[in-house]
Amino acid sequence: MIAEERRSRIVDLVNENGSMSVTDLMQILDTSESTIRRDLSVLHRAGRLRRVHGGATKVSQAEFVMSDQSFAGRQELHVAEKRAIGAYAASLIGPDDFVFIDGGTTTECLVDAIAPTDAIFLTNSLPHAQKLLAKGCRTLLPGGEVKQATEVLVGAETVNHIRRYHFTIGFWGTNGVGLESGYTTPEFGEAAVKQIALEHTVRPFVLCDSSKFSKVSLITFADFDAATIITDRIPEPVYRQSGNIVEVGQ
DSSP states (O other): OOHHHHHHHHHHHHHHHSEEEHHHHHHHHTOOHHHHHHHHHHHHHTTSSEEETTEEEOTTOOEEEOSOOOHHHHTTSSHHHHHHHHHHHHTTOOTTOEEEEOSSHHHHHHHHHOOSOSOEEEESBHHHHHHHHHTTOEEEOOOSEEETTTTEEESHHHHHHHHTOOEEEEEEOOSEEETTTEEEESOHHHHHHHHHHHHTEEEEEEEOOGGGBTEEESEEEEOGGGSEEEESOOOSGGGTTOSSEEEOOO
């Protein structure tokens, strides 16, 4: 198979499947790893696909998320998936943990699934804090300004407050997940809070349903490898080589 024919076949495979890993392309085309990687680089420069770590995605695969939906609006989306993710995440919390919980509707399902515990919680989400208190959990809130769309505390005061703490385990929501873009969110103040809290956590987890994969928002708050993802399913083959994804199903 000549180079141009092989590259056209690669583009067809990527467009048909949304993404392809280097390993899968090697097997299908019976070609060496170095040849596939060279082909992907050529095709990426030509704008025919988007090369990512471990493979490639089709050019239109990355969807940009420019702003946050309201908290209430997001509560109606992917409900079964979020509940499964939240239940699994809650099972990871031990009685001696100091837990950070980020704002969001998937982390809300985590809060709903938490049983009475001696763990200590810090959250920058007002709705989450109210639910934790109703469960009898010891709950801390940082200072800061309330962001109306997501009902979380943000700003320099929030960042400086959280900087003082060191969490044993933590859970974050995200607007998008990508191998190259990492975990992204559309607002600077919220990104700063997410980043500092994650950097101060021993065992960080990002909770996101499969619709968040290959979406990109304006600001990266952590690299892809900086946390373990808990999701309902891996939607694209290119992510299957990642060692930091847990699928929980429904």
